[in-house]
Amino acid sequence: MTAEDSPPPHGDPPIPVAIRVLTAADVPAVVALYESLDAHDGYLRFFAAPPRDISILVSKLTTVDRGHAAIGAFDSGQLIGVANLVRLDDPGTAEVALVVRHDHQLHGIGSALLARLVKTARDRGIHTLVAEVLLENSTMLKVIAETGLRTRRRREGSATHIEIELGGEPEPEAHGHNRTPSR
């Protein structure tokens, strides 16, 4: 792991959260994380119960190729969050999804993962990230809003289809949201 992979100090005691690209070697840890989700978090992530054979999905998501990228957050070596993108038919767009282990939520980890995924997407020439977020998922809606990036939204049944434009820099007033994970 490089210094670039670790979040900067926060002012608190040393922060054991590191963020790095996931690969095939991380499949067992990602499967374990998804399998540990409670019913509600699983529903928010998958809009249904997680797929029965989650390892097939995870193998695809962690494949490092033109169509996929996955980023993991680690606390003392344990995987506590995953953000991934899957390129869509328009190669300039990709769908994004996040999950943070329940006992690590609301500490800035999802925001840090999304920030890193935005950088990865830009590096790959992706100009728009698409997220399907359930209307009730106020935390994820805030995490997206707090990037400060321009979004287009439309309601689709019980979810919001959000297109996040990566072309511009975050608005200056969004600075407070590029926070360092607090654990």
Ligand SMILES: CC(C)(COP(=O)(O)OP(=O)(O)OC[C@H]1O[C@@H](n2cnc3c(N)ncnc32)[C@H](O)[C@@H]1OP(=O)(O)O)[C@@H](O)C(=O)NCCC(=O)NCCS
């Ligand atoms: C949605 C999800 C990924 C967000 O991850 P998270 O780590 O909980 O989100 P963050 O902590 O970055 O941000 C959420 C809140 O924490 C606050 N926060 C951000 N950085 C913080 C920090 N360093 N310390 C304390 N709180 C912080 C944010 O302000 C926000 O609070 P607010 O609701 O008052 O605005 C996570 O809650 C999750 O896994 N949910 C279940 C699955 C899911 O919904 N996935 C999304 C499907 S697309």
